[in-house]
Each structure stands twice: as structure tokens, then as C-alpha cells.
Amino acid sequence: MEYLADSHTMKTVDNCSIQEFKIPSVVLMERAALGVSVFLKGLITREKSNKCIKTVCVCGSGNNGADGLAVARQLNENGINVSVVIAGTSEGTEEYRLQKNIVSNLGIECVEYNGNIDFSEYDYIVDAMFGIGLSRNIEGRYAQIAEAVNEAGEKGSVVVAVDIASGINADNGQIMGVAVKADYTVTFGYKKTGIMFYPGATYSGSVEVVNAGFVPENVLHNKVDGFGRTFTYTDDDIDRLVVRTSDSNKGTYGRTLIIAGSKDMGGAAVLSASAAYRSGTGLVKILTHEANKTPLLVRMPECLIATYQDNKPLAAELKKDFAWAKSIAAGPGLSMNEVAAEITRSVIEINDKVRILDADALNIIAAEKIDFRGNAEGNIIVTPHLMEMSRLIGKSVSDIKKNLVQCAKEFAKEHQCICVLKDARTVVTDGTNVYINSTGNDGMSTGGSGDVLTGLTAGFTAMGIDAFEAACLAVYVHGKAGDIAALNRGKAGMTASDIANAVADAIKR
Template sequence: MRYLTDSHTMKSVDACSIQEFGIPSVVLMERAALGVSAFLRKIIAENTRQESSIKVVCVCGSGNNGADGIAVSRQLNENGIYADIVLVGTSAGTDEYRLQKSIAEKLGIHCDEYDSNTDFGEYDYIVDAIFGIGLSRKIEGRYAQIIQAVNNARDKGTSKVVAVDIASGISADNGQIQGVAVRADYTVTFGYNKTGIMFYPGASYSGSVEVINAGFVTDDILHSKVEGFGSIFTYDDKDAGRLLVRKPDSNKGTYGRTLIIAGSKNMGGAAILSASAAYRSGTGLVKVLTHEVNKTALLCRMPECLISTYLDNMPLAAELKADFEWAKSIAVGPGLSMNGVAAELTRCVLEREDKVRILDADALNIIAAEHIDYKGSSEGKIIITPHIMEMSRLTGKTAADIKEHMIESAKEYAIQHSCICILKDARTVVTDGQKVYINCTGNDGMSTGGCGDVLTGLIAGMTAMGLDAFEAACLSVYVHGKAGDYAAAGKGRAGMTAADISEAIAYVLKR
């Protein structure tokens, strides 16, 4: 598990280290700058035969981010790499900035004020130390011109850009561009990756991201001292492996039973994709409730499945009772349509409060259209899987507002409905209203029909196996994205299908 921080939490981490534990700010700054300069020396060594011929410029604002940049220049010069300083700040600067500037001047490091004649294109590497994570306003005027000059040098292909902590102009909280932003080839960020670097468009401006230890106090101390620290995180393969454990002495009943209610008339593909993914997850038994016309297709494609069917206008409440008793988890919505039968199915699932329930696609559209109020409980957790437009229908917020405030939108809805919200986008957010998981697996090839059906089946299988509902939601999103990456590697992003993703789940879990 890798912790992520937004600007507020990172400032609290910084303050805790300095004020409560007495680590001087300049010590943290020196550690941070050493990390950046060491990274630069590494990439210079990997890409250049003669380091002495390399020219670097550190473009420095007048805040602590600029002070970091000045320290980087000093350290590079100490190691035989020519590094100029260009000052772009319009104020006297912070105490740390004035200190670092004074040291650089006394050492005779070349230091100029920016003007319209400054040509960043003459440098091999540009260090962006203009603004740090504290930026909260739109960049205009002179600063916008400077950032454009940095980007122009990069676009010509003569210069590589290394951002200090975060590329200037990106919101450290949500990845939005504050008017204009530096396009970095590399970002060296301190302590913890930032949510603004994870979310798009910030992610596409950040290049390759390196997280370095800048000397802050340890995680266990921060958990107890900094409110909210550790509540935002992402997974890696070790986390997935920790949760995926099977028993040598087991049978199909050991790994749970899931009921998937999917596929209205002539929409059997959604049921097939969901059921396939559920079985690929490792669950023991999958039962599909689908429209009668889908039965033959389901039997041909998924002979492992148990099948129940319904007809239009058929009373369902009594028929569902045995299926609900049998299942450990219930998923409803993929390809279900929005007719009367679908609405009845959705209401019946919501009323069953002793099971984990996954609400997807048309089940969510029915809830939005009919203004159905619901809440999960400790005995019957509810997991919802809306994409941006479905979330807009559920909340009444615009898609643009939700996309700009992914974490806040998902948390607010999760708290209101006592549910686990999986808000799907290029960076999917999973939250129970307190903890927030941000997924970094997957690719644009997953923008294809049926991909959400696969995720629903995967979640249904994971929860049926007895995993904690929140952990199952996070793990399913992670594995789903990894399967998408595996499918893209074999089929290409343009040519891959949802069925390829479902099949790839087995290979991902094997690894």
C-alpha cells in the first residue's frame, strides 16, 4: 500500500516534522534537493557520455519550491555539472529562499533574473521549481509567459524538463490545470505521491514520477499526529497478493456463491461477461438470473454457470427468495434495461439487507430515475459502480464538476448512502466515505463496451469469497485494470475487447 497526500495533508506532514519534532526546514530542503540532484545526475549519466558538456538551468520562484531549485543548482555544480539559476519570483521570497539565494551568490553560481531574452532552449535540462504544491490560483501574465517559454524549449526537443515536487500549474489536490502548466518529462516528488499527480490531466503533465524520501518523520508517527494521513492510498502487486489466498483443503463451497442479475431481452452479453469475470476471480459458484431469451447463449458460453430465467411482466419477488438465500453476494444491473421488471429486481435487491449487494449500470439508472432512497448496513454492504454520467444522474451534479472533484463527490455520496462508491474514470476512486483508494492500473483501451460488466462480475466474485467489501472493491478495481493492461499488451489498445479483459483476469491472478 502506497500512501498519497493532497496539498493540505502534505503541509501538515511538513509542519509536524518541523514544529513537533524539530527537524529544521533547511534540513528537509537539503534532503529534498539532494534527491532531485541525484536523480538528475542519474538520468544525465544514463543518457550522456560527457557530463561536463551538459547544461542545466533551475527556474526558481520565490517560495520554498524555488529555494529547492536553487539548492539543486548548487549541488549539481558541486558535482561538476554546469547549472545556472534563473529567478522568476516577484517578491522578496520566503526565509528559506533568501538563505539559499545568498549561499548560491556567495559561491559564485550564475544567477539571473528572467527577461524576455532568456532562452531556455540552450539548456539540456530545465528544472521547474517555480510553484510547488501550495498553488491555489490561476496562472496568468508574466508567470504564464515563463511557463510557456519552458514548454516551448521542451517542445523543440532540445530540453528535458524535471519538475520539483509537482509540475508548476497543476493542482496538487485534483490534477486540474491552473490556467497553464509545465509539461514535465520527469517529476521528483517528496515523501508521498500527490493526488494531483495521479489524476488527469495532471498525470499527463507529470511524466515519469519518482517519489523520494525527504526526511519527514515516519509513517507510524504521522498516523497518530496528522489528521487524515494514510486515508488516501493506492495498491501495488504485493497488496493484491496479500488478499488473494486459497486453501489446499477446500471445495467449491469454500470460495462462496454469487448471484448476478443481468441481461434483459437480447442483452445476454452483459450477463456472460459478468459471470465470466466472477468465475475468473476464483469464486466457487456463480448463478445468473437473466431473461429467458438469453439462456441458450449463456449455456453455450458459460456452461459452468447455474441459470435462472424470467419473462417480461413475470412476478419475481417470491421466485427470488431462494436465490437470495443461496447467494453470499448479489450483483444487479448489467444490461438490465429500465423496464418494470428491471425496477422490481432492483428494488428486491435493495430490500435484501443481509447480503453484500453490487449495484451497476441500469440498476443505478433506475435508482436515479425513480429517486429510490437506500442505505447500506454493516450486515448488508452496498457497493455502487457509477461512471461519471451515472454519478451525475444520481447526484444532480454536472459531469464536469464531478470529474474535477472526484474524491469529494464519491465520499459525499458514500456517506449519504452508507455505501462503498466506485467512481469510474481514467483514475477510478473507491471510498467508503472515510478511506479513499485511487487506482492507477488500466489504460484507454478499456474505453469499450462491456468493460464495466466485467468489473461488476469481478466484484461479485471477490465479495462472495468473503473478502471485506471495501478491500474487495479496491482489489477488484486494481485487478480489472491490470487485466486491461495485460489485454492491451497482447491485443493492442484499439483492438482489445471486454472479453479479452475477462480472460486476462486469470493470467493476472496467476502472476
């Protein structure tokens, strides 16, 4: 697990370290700058060892700029040719003035930006214009500099961002007017949430987190409200999955009911059910339209099948299957007709099982304005993509995209459920804790990918993993399976079936 921080949390971590624990601001700054200069020195040694290289630090007048000035001093100390371009227009923070004074005393070349600097003369450009203090769109001279740096980047200069690429919103990854496109970002303490989300992720390049000497995590957990509540997973977290035991049987690993597939969309049931089996769950039953029975049995002999018919009472059949299951997923390829609506309402009414609501179950909830609530014994996990979320809450897709975390949190709180808001960087939240996913790739933008995630989530919850953790793990494993499928098949050629099959490799221990 890796903790992430938005700008507010990071500023609170700064303040707690400085004000409460009396670590001087410049001590933190020295550690932070050292992280950048050591990283840069490593790059220079690896990439341009036989060449006389030129570097430039582009500095704003906040503490990000002050970091940049300290980096310039440290590079100079290491015999690296470095100069400073002053981007800032104000007198600057106390730390900025202090660092600028030292740089001037050392005689490091320091010029005001005058519109005529060709940054492509430099092999390495350190972007220290704005960090987590960026508070409005970049305009005027700052925008010109960002564009000039990007032009140089296109011509081959290597751009290293200090803390976060200037112009990227540290919370949501949006571009504030214009942004520097970095090849690398050296970020302090914790990866900023804005580095996780697109387009911030693209503008950050490859990201290195360095320790800047903030107070330790066990202290931050107690002192900084909200610290540790936003996180991502790494491969180590696969160990959170259920460990199989030699003395087990199929009953040990839970029974999963997948309600999917109308007359015309039987394939959704195959994708969800095969992912559920690949998750490791013991038994998977598909409840589907009767027209799908024979093709499903041929395709998936390991599945149990229950069917429903149009215009026939369903209640008794549903009751039996609900009682059988440990977790229930409903929605993939279900269509939006009266039977599907009856199924959706019935699933919502069960109170003692984990339920996953996806696709048409969500569209029915939106269309019929069905209210629902999860509870401690029978949590509900909803897995909308942006369009489905837009139908549910009546906001535009672009507004939701700008505020994925806030939007998912509000929804989760209102419905006391777990919200998996699917996008290129999927967010999972129970209203308080927020998981931001980093696995997956654009090869997964293919029909049926979401059905695979639904099956995987149903499988993990049936195995007894806590609903929130199961949802986070399912999103992580789903993306990892997508990455494996992309390696094997290529992003263009891979299909949702390839993702479902790759789950086996993704969870292999």
C-alpha cells in the same frame, strides 16, 4: 500499499516534522533537493555522458523555488554546468532568501526572467516555480515561463519537476491556467493526489518518490489527522486475495449471483459472469431474461442460470436466489423497465448480503429517486461511471471530474455505502478512506469493460473479502487485466472479453 497525500495532508506532515519534532525546515529542504540532484545526476550520466551539458533551475519565490536553488547549488558542487532563472516576483520565503544568498555567494549565474530566455539552450530544465503551495491560476510572467519551458521540452530539453509540475493542482490534477509539462517529477515524501489524476498524471511524466526526512509513518499515523487514509495499490497487494487451500471445494469460495441482461443485452451477463468466475469464486449463477438462457448456456457452460419473464411475478424466484448467494450484483444490461425496477428495489431491500449496484440498477435509482443505505452486515457497493454519477446526484460530468474524491466521498457518506467512481483514474471510498487506482489504460474505454469490473467485485466479495478492500482490489485487478489485454492485443483491438480473460493472469501468484 502506497500512501498518497493531498496538499493539506502534506503541509500538515511538513508542519508536524518542523514544529512538533523540531526538524529544521532547511534540513528537510536539503534532503528534498538532494533527492532531485541525485536523480538528475543519474539521468545525465545515463543519457548524455559524452556531452557537455547545460542545466537551468527555474525558481519561484516560495519553498519550491528554494528547493530549486538548493538543487542548483548541489549540481554546481558536482561540476555540472548550472544557472538559475528567477521566475518569482516577490521577496520570497525565509528559506528562499537563505538559499538565494548561498547561490549568489557561490557565484552561480542567476538571472531574472526578462522574456528573452530561450530554454531550449538547456539540456535539462528543473521546474521549481510552484509546488503544493500553488493557490490560484498561473498568469502573466509565470504563464509565459511555463509556455517557454514547454516549447523547449518539445524541442528536446528534458524537464524535471520539483515535487509537482508547476501549474498542476496538487489535489485534483487539474491545470491551473497553464502548467509545465514534465518528463520526470521528483516528489517528496508521498505521491500527491494531483499527480495521480489526469491531466496531472500526464504532465508529471515518470514519477520518483524520494524520502525528504519527514517524521516516520508510525508517528504520522498518530499525529496527522487523515494521514494514511488515501492510498493506492501495487502488485504486492495481490497477496490480499483469498489464498486457496488444497482441502477445499467449490463451496469454500463463495456463491455469486449476477443479475444482468435484458432481452436485448444478454452479453452483459456473459462479461460479468465470466469475470466473476475468473476472480476465483466457487459458483456463479446468472439471473437473466429467459430469452438469454440458451445462448448463455452455450457460451458459459460453467454457469447456473435462473430466468425471469416479462409481466410475471418475480418475488418467489428472487427470494430463492438471494438466499442462495453470498454476494449479489445487479444492473449490467438490465434495461430500465418495470421488471428491472422491481429487481433493483428487491436487491436494495436485502439487508444481510453484500450487493453491487451498477449500470441500469443505478439509472433506475436515479430515475425513481430510490433511497438506499448499506449497513455493516450487508454493504452496498455502487459502481457508477461519470454519467451515471451525474444522473444520481444531478451535477454535471465536468464538475464531478474536477472533484472525483470529494464527490465520491459525499455520496458514500450519504448512502453509507462504498462508492466506486469509475474514470481513467477510478476512486473507491467508504466515505473516509480513499483508494485511487493507477492501473488500466485507454484500451479499456470499450463497451462492456464496466460489466467485467462488476463481476470481479461480486466474485471477490463472495469469497469473503471485506467489501471496501474487495472493491479496491477489483479495481486494481481490472486495470491490471486491461494492461495485460493491451499488451497481448493492442489498445485499439482489445475487447471487454479480453479483459475478463486476462483477469486469470492478473491474479496469478
